[in-house]
Amino acid sequence: MNEFDLIEKYFNWENSSSSVLGVGDDCALIEIDNKQQIATSVDTLIEGVHFPKDTSASDIAHKALAVNLSDLAAMGATPKYFTLALTLPKFDASWLLSFSKSLKTLADKYGIVLVGGDTTKGSLSITINVTGTISKSKALLRSTAQVDDHIFVSNTVGDAALAWRQIQKNITPSEQLLQRFNMPNPQVELGRALVEVANACIDISDGLEQDLMHILKKSDVGASIHLSDIPLSEEVQSYIQQSQDWCVALAGGDDYELCFSVPVENLEKLKEIEKKLGIKLSRIGLITQDKGIERLGKFNKKCSSYKHF
Numbered sequence: 001m002n003e004f005d006l007i008e009k010y011f012n013w014e015n016s017s018s019s020v021l022g023v024g025d026d027c028a029l030i031e032i033d034n035k036q037q038i039a040t041s042v043d044t045l046i047e048g049v050h051f052p053k054d055t056s057a058s059d060i061a062h063k064a065l066a067v068n069l070s071d072l073a074a075m076g077a078t079p080k081y082f083t084l085a086l087t088l089p090k091f092d093a094s095w096l097l098s099f100s101k102s103l104k105t106l107a108d109k110y111g112i113v114l115v116g117g118d119t120t121k122g123s124l125s126i127t128i129n130v131t132g133t134i135s136k137s138k139a140l141l142r143s144t145a146q147v148d149d150h151i152f153v154s155n156t157v158g159d160a161a162l163a164w165r166q167i168q169k170n171i172t173p174s175e176q177l178l179q180r181f182n183m184p185n186p187q188v189e190l191g192r193a194l195v196e197v198a199n200a201c202i203d204i205s206d207g208l209e210q211d212l213m214h215i216l217k218k219s220d221v222g223a224s225i226h227l228s229d230i231p232l233s234e235e236v237q238s239y240i241q242q243s244q245d246w247c248v249a250l251a252g253g254d255d256y257e258l259c260f261s262v263p264v265e266n267l268e269k270l271k272e273i274e275k276k277l278g279i280k281l282s283r284i285g286l287i288t289q290d291k292g293i294e295r296l297g298k299f300n301k302k303c304s305s306y307k308h309f
Contacts, residue, residue, distance in 0.1 A: 026074035026203055027132070029139055037139065039077035039132045043068050047124040051182070052167060057095045059182035060126065061102035066184045067205065068130040069110055070256040073191035074203040076140040077132030079110045084117035085127040110188055138195050140260070145200035145219035149261035149287040152270070154187050155280050157208050158236040161252020177235060184256035193273045194260055201260035207251035209293055209303065212259050216293070225285035227297030244299070251303035261287050 027039040045064045047053055065082065072079050084103075107114060112130065159180035163173040173181070187203075194201060200219060202211045208230070216223055230249055232240065240246055262270050274281045288294070 026071040026142075027077065027139075029075070029134075031136065035136055036133050037136050039072055039075045039134055039139065040130065041068055041071035042127065042129040043071070044125055044127040055182065057099040058102035061099040062106050062183045064126040064128050065103055065106050065112075065130075066186045067256060068128045069106075069112070069186035069188055070184070070203040070205065072130055072132040073186050073188045074140060074201050074258060075132075075134060076138065076191045076195040076201070077134040078192060079112035079130060079132045079188060081113050081115045082107070082128055082130045083115060086117065086119050087122045087125045088119065089122065089124055110186070134195070140191065140194060140198055140201035141218075142200055142202055142215045143218035145215050145221055145261040145287050146263060147221055147287055147289050149199050149263055150267065150283050151212070151223060151225065151259065151261050151285045151287060152281050152283055153204070153208065153231055153259050154190055154257040154282075156231045156233045156236065157204060157255045157257060158240075158249035158252050159233050160184065160254035161207075161248045162236055162239055164252075164254065165248065174235060176233070181254060184254070186256060187258045187279075189277055190258055190273070190279060193277065194258070197266045197269050197273065198260040198262050201258055204255040204257045204259050205253055207253040207303070208255070208259060209250045210253075213293065215259070215261065216287075216291070219287075220291075222288040222290040222292050222294070223285055224288050224294040224296060227295060227299055229282060229284045231280060231282040231284075245301075246297075246299045247301065247303035 027041040030038040030040065032038055043064075045051060045060070045067070047055075051060055051063065068082065069079055103114075112132075159177050163177035163181035166173045166177070167181075191201065200215050202215055204211050212223060212225075227246060232249060236249060239248065270281060273279075285296075
């Protein structure tokens with residue numbers, strides 16, 4: 001059973017409250033008044049699963065908060081507060097100082113405040129719960145993509161996945177690939193800018209195709225994507241040319257970029273966002289009526305995205 005089936009079977013409880021959007025998006029949404037909603041999400045990182053055992057405390061702290069900020073970004077929310085649950089195998093003052101400094105640096109960058117948490121002894125793991133706000137009925141959802149929307153991806157995909165593959169083969173990745181793997185940049189500013197411009201949005205955590213498929217299933221639509229239009233760094237492009245292995249870009253995960261759909265009438269607004277933020281936004285395909293994902297390009301291999309179970 002995969003993560004999503006597990007959640008659907010055991011924890012997608014019927015919700016009678018019209019003021020709550022629960023299981024099924026990057027964040028839950030809770031109405032607090034007639035003007036605003038709270039967006040909230042939680043993620044856990046475990047040593048040996050989400051990061052190698054020799055990862056620095058600084059990188060662990062950054063990634064733990066960044067992946068949660070990415071969930072807020074996918075909803076178009078403004079970060080406000082977070083809590084931290086830290087499980088440590090032992091007390092290590094030097095490790096904690098480095099972890100704390102890195103965590104605060106990223107928190108200060110996005111204006112999110114640490115308001116509480118818990119510490120305990122055990123195998124190293126970090127759980128962060130983030131809270132943000134967004135104007136009522138303005139959140140970016142997975143369920144609102146429309147046929148003929150253009151599908152976009154921010155920056156590049158596949159870098160973190162290639163770094164992880166190299167680490168597993170005892171190959172030292174380049175600084176650029178390691179940076180993308182250990183210190184992802186949550187696209188908070190982009191997410192906020194996409195409110196009322198994009199129809200649907202998700203962050204790419206488990207792999208481009210798998211995460212895009214969440215939008216398609218929730219919106220009851222399909223997609224056609226061009227492999228040649230998927231944005232790749234030079235290193236990933238070189239790897240794919242040599243190996244013909246597109247799975248690193250399609251299913252690798254850990255990108256924490258945004259994948260979103262935009263109606264044709266908002267494409268000019270998107271160009272303005274791209275220019276204002278100085279960010280690369282690549283059109284990779286279209287939302288279609290036919291269910292599933294149609295790949296256009298010379299690659300027919302089935303790729304397996306990240307599975308939690």
